[in-house]
Amino acid sequence: xxxxxxxxxxxxxxxxxxxxxxxxxxxxxxxxxxxxxxxxxxxxxxxxxxxxxxxxxxxxxxxxxxxxxxxxxxxxxxxxxxxxxxxxxxxxxxxxxxxxxxxxxxxxxx
Amino acid sequence: xxxxxxxxxxxxxxxxxxxxxxxxxxxxxxxxxxxxxxxxxxxxxxxxxxxxxxxxxxxxxxxxxxxxxxxxxxxxxxxxxxxxxxxxxxxxxxxxxxxxxxxxxxxxxxxxxx
Numbered sequence: 001x002x003x004x005x006x007x008x009x010x011x012x013x014x015x016x017x018x019x020x021x022x023x024x025x026x027x028x029x030x031x032x033x034x035x036x037x038x039x040x041x042x043x044x045x046x047x048x049x050x051x052x053x054x055x056x057x058x059x060x061x062x063x064x065x066x067x068x069x070x071x072x073x074x075x076x077x078x079x080x081x082x083x084x085x086x087x088x089x090x091x092x093x094x095x096x097x098x099x100x101x102x103x104x105x106x107x108x109x110x
Numbered sequence: 111x112x113x114x115x116x117x118x119x120x121x122x123x124x125x126x127x128x129x130x131x132x133x134x135x136x137x138x139x140x141x142x143x144x145x146x147x148x149x150x151x152x153x154x155x156x157x158x159x160x161x162x163x164x165x166x167x168x169x170x171x172x173x174x175x176x177x178x179x180x181x182x183x184x185x186x187x188x189x190x191x192x193x194x195x196x197x198x199x200x201x202x203x204x205x206x207x208x209x210x211x212x213x214x215x216x217x218x219x220x221x222x223x224x
Contacts, residue, residue, distance in 0.1 A: 033211060042216030048209060056209040090152055097141055099212050101152030
């Protein structure tokens with residue numbers, strides 16, 4: 001079974017803080033993704049990576065950056081957290097065409 | 111945005127009834143997938159249909175695809191309370207020569223009451 005693990009289920013951070021969301025996969029998949037999910041907006045793609053040190057902007061990259069130093073780990077970074085980044089964040093990997101998701105991190109920025 | 115749309119946004123039915131959800135997308139695709147999300151969890155893959163297929167079945171799930179209308183439907187037959195979840199369609203989108211990602215729609219929330 002593919003396992004995608006996100007470091008935190010719930011996170012509360014203050015406005016202006018630098019926030020790291022970590023995602024680790026155990027199946028040697030090349031493609032990894034970060035989405036955010038908001039009520040009524042569904043899942044929106046923030047960034048993805050198709051190889052170590054390679055990254056691509058998704059539909060809503062503003063305010064975010066990513067890091068992929070090792071194949072199994074893909075980090076989402078909020079350089080200076082703002083209240084409008086309060087959301088559910090979902091990490092996923094891709095095997096052929098099928099996506100495998102982590103359990104999600106619910107981030108609240110106060 | 112390349113994001114697709116599901117319709118309806120919310121659906122409430124009784125156990126034993128059929129549930130139909132629709133998905134419209136914007137660009138040409140290689141395949142379309144449906145995913146399920148239980149409350150507050152990650153998404154789980156249900157079924158994939160390729161662009162050259164018109165219909166596919168898996169257990170109580172039936173998916174159709176109409177590429178001329180850029181639309182798909184997911185039918186769940188004989189619904190159970192355990193089918194209560196949100197359902198999303200996903201299409202592949204090329205962001206660059208090297209990068210292909212899955213783009214998800216906004217989802218349909220299905221509530222099945224006993």
